[in-house]
Amino acid sequence: MGQPPGGRAHGPDRTRAGRRRTWAAAGAALLSSAAIAGCSSGAVGPPVLNFYTPADAATQYGEAAADCTTQANGRYTIVPQTLPKGADDQRLQLARRLVAGDTAVDIMGIDVTWTAEFATAGWITRLPEDVAAQVTQGTLAGPLETATFKGALWAAPLNTNTQILWYRKDLAPTPPKTWDEMISMSEALQQKGLPSYIEVQGAQYEGLSVWFNTMINSAGGQIVDENGTVLIGQEPSRGAAEKAATIMQRVAASPASDPSLSVAKENDGRLAMEAGTAAFQINYPFVYASINTPPPDGGGGGTFIDDQGRPAGTDTGKKVIDEFAWAPYPSVTPGTPAKPTIGGLNLAVSTTSLHPALAYEAVQCLRSRENQLRNATDAGVPPTLEALYGDPSFQQEYPAWQAIKESLDDASVRPKTPAYQSISIVLSDLLNPPAQINPQAVVGEMADQVVRAENSEGLVP
Template sequence: MEPTGGPRSGYRMRVAGPGRSRNGPRRTEADVGTAGRRGRTRLAGAAAVLTLLAPLAACGSGDDGGIPTVNLYYSPEQNLQKVVDDCNAQAQGRYRIAYRILPRAADEQRVQMVRRLAAEDSGMDVLGLDVTWTQEFASAGWLREWTGDRKAEAERGTLAGPLETARYEGRLYAAPKNTNVQLLWYRTDLVPQPPRTWDEMISTAQELKGRGQPYQVITMGAQYEGLVVLYNSLVASAGGKILNDEGTRAVFDAGAVRALDVLRRFATAGITTSSFTNTIEDQARLDFQSGAGAFQLNWPFVYPAMQEADPALAEKVRWARYPGVDPDRPSRVTVGGFNLAVSRYSRHPEESFAAAACLRDAEHQKFSAINDGVPPTIESVYADPEMDKAYPMKETILEELKDATTRPRSPAYQNISTVLSAMLSPPSAIQPERTAAQMREAAQDALESKGVLP
């Protein structure tokens, strides 16, 4: 099973050969700028952008025999074409969806869409947006709002956490297609019961180390989005905030400071891998599969990958809810996933909304979950018996999703993430109060588009 998602979307599983991950240190698209500044999001060099887009003209919104073509721009997903084909059959000639596959790397996906939307390209209709991009694109005026019956249909039965990622300033600008959360994976031959808190996990790992047994707690610590996701989950689990509810002011309150302390203690407890500060999702999976780890914090893609790579080890591994910060407060885990939005510049908006609704309906979410390993956003899908084999951990995933947290919701999130990943790295150097103060100032500058990003 191959991981194809990134730390923003959450890993997705697909049946394939050796894994290729969509992650790594996130680049800053300085040539594009931050699209989230209302009223200043159109790129000044429109002519230059159009020149860059010339090779893409063949992917325009040409219609075939009078049937409108709805261009779907989405990341690589092995079985999505089958969903597209089914929706085309259901459309009965009203429209035809054409699946335009975006690059595998998340940053490259965003760059392509930002450039084309800034140039008001009418060849883009339905957009597959990482959950962290919806507010940015909506604030730029590039998305059509979901209203009336469309909005009701998109919201019906959809889990609150994923749905929140599709909103901007109280309005719905996308429909959640799939989601994701990280779980705690643990060795039952080493740990009879999973730890409920980070303190308990750290002390258990130290005890295993003292007995000469596999002990490592393996997760993502490289300077990239995955480290921000780790910190964000700790902040929410501690009851803290990074930004205020409006996303206009950097807060970094007592809970955020406590999360920094937990992250520092974890990094200095002698229980991580030697490569912790360079570890991304797939490397964490491989490190755990080597047998040195007692715990792993990672996306559900590790389950089928382990079954394929080491069935004997897989028999000893179970899953549990992500550890919390306090014994009496359940953890809150950061959601990933993708949303479907309709471009403001689409020449076929009615057909595009209909196509997006079909692509993410309950039946197709179930199909994608079973065949591509992307957790559904519609709660009722989890109760379907067909999900049992593909998602034996579905109850734990659903439990976390019902109490999940989002990343800081701001059109400037790309800048904020870059700032935070730099200041959190390496975690062993964190000085909780001082680091929080520095991040508060830098994040506020990012919100106000000040300063030079790392």
């Protein structure tokens, strides 16, 4: 297993240059997108269902498409179409095709943050009641929430993802239960000259927005509701936002913090833990596979450490992997579970498809138990079917399965609004660098900027 950094862990990894796209660009590309529409669904023979997926886990999606084609027994053929690696580029290519009315787009793997936008734009179909009932049965509530908008189910959850706490048990025999406790433990380690870093995503990109969204939801607040009402500027969400921002600032400004936190992404935290400089990291399940995968030189397991847990220059017989452990995501309020923000990929049927009924059937096959288990064990993307968390083959690949499942059960989702892409840009801009956050001031600015994003008064990515 191994969740690739920058993949479906949380959503788009955007740059400033990539943000400032408008839908005028989509309109200008109508002719070119129609020209590259791919296989025609009107070709002679069984109907072709084009299945658009991101590049990560393309092999597994292709295998699922082949298996489901065989099971269709000649009634249709599923043809995988791989989108670009970057989530922004995936979204733009799909938008161009859908705005052009491309009938060769049938089934799409869409990021969980796109549901509201694609539904509002009229690009994806609302699942019929019978299909929605089948999708709902046995599917975890959190992933289902990412596919729901204004009371309707618009997609079928294929895989999900969530963060938990990964820590060094030699440095922290009892893992911290709250952020306050983790900060105190980190600073105590630093005073002893021991590895102390708390690794979390502090760079100016989607990961920082995810961190804040988890923290505000864990504190009992919300940024914006499904109706587009901005809540972050009013109580209780304002107080929750200030509490979230305060903790984030403390983590980054602590004398025990990683000096590079303001540019850190998922992979940076993984590397810091493997190098022996981090005591804690908030990250996705891919880090377990990474530390357990031997490199070509036959090593693996991270840096050698001495009896006190410091990086060692010689082979002492103990490595970071020997002390690598996991625990639930730290809470903001003692006694109240955290609400980690979940990611993932959902399957939606386009409104331009010539064969929606067949596409719905194919979606059910593509997200079957067998295919979700393969995606989980071979591609490192946790499943959305609850029963799989009790499957021994899944548990063997995911020793932290119980912590992952608990995180999913307590999950929060990102704001379900067509303006989410713009809101995320606002949040990551205002919160970076985290060490310089002024909690009271930044929350007021957030409220103003999120209102502008909801009203389309700023730049649209």
